Amino acid sequence: MPGNDSLENLRALVVDDEQEVADAYALRLRGCCKVETAYxxxxxxxxxxxxxxxIVLLDRHMPGLSGDDVLEELVERDFYGxxxxxxxxxxxxxxxxxxxxDYLCKPVDREDVLAVVDQQQQILSYETLGEYFSAEAKRAVLEGELSAEQRSSNxxxxxxVDRAERLEHRARRLLGDDELLHQFDQIEREYR
Structure with a gap:
């Protein structure tokens, strides 16, 4: 596996109407991340x-709700993954x-499944980190400029604050390394 120890905290879902196929991909991912299957x-x-x-590994051609339908529904629900x-x-x-x-055409070998999951985990980690830093910067500005009473009534x-805490928790889980999170705290921010 390309050097990413934080995959063990990753949560993946394999979706395929062919149970054997879904189970095979899930088996390939076991041991490197938490994986569930849906048929x-x-x-x-x-x-x-x-x-x-x-991360969702999604088959396109399924009876009932197709992969395209699931994809559309996830977008409507603001799926963050x-x-x-x-x-x-x-x-x-x-x-x-x-x-x-990303788009992989079957059959997909074990190395490609692991590599795409690793790549998508890294992308999601950095997206989450960026959103966390943005939210935390806004919180720091408001804490530096407004009283606790003003903030508590807004x-x-x-x-x-809630969003920043959720993003921080997810970033810590996905990154498995607090060093990047500590870099935010090392920036001097003076207000007033």
Missing amino acids: SGEEALSIIDNSPVD RIVMVTAVDPGFDVLDLPFD ERYAEL
């Missing part, structure tokens, strides 16, 4: 609704309209 689009959405998922289509459907120009993060500030 339908409906089941995938239920899992995502009820537990945190970072990475989506990799893993499918036997040969891509055409239709993929230009699909909001996935609903948007409370939402910002």
Whole structure:
């Protein structure tokens, strides 16, 4: 596995209507991340609704809710994670309209599954870190400029604090290394 020890904290979901295929991909990922399987689009959405998922490996051609339908639903729900289509459907120009993060054509070997998960984990980690730094910078500005009483009575500030805490928790889980988080705290910020 390309040197990323934080994959053990990653949560992946493999979605394929062919149970053997989903189980095979899940088996390839066991030991490097937490992995669940879903054998339908409906089941995938239920899992995502009820537990945190970072990366979805999604088959495109499924009965009921297709992978394209699941993808559309995840976008509507503001899914915060990475989506990799893993499918036997040969891509055409239709993929230009699909909001996935990567596309693998079956059959996919073990090394490619592991490599794409590692790559998507790194991207998600840095996206989360960037969003955390942005939220934390806003919080630092407000804490430097406004009194505790002013801040405590503002609903948007409370939402910002909550969001920053969730992003920090996720960044720590995904990165597995606090060094980048500490870099934010080392910047001198003086207000007033």
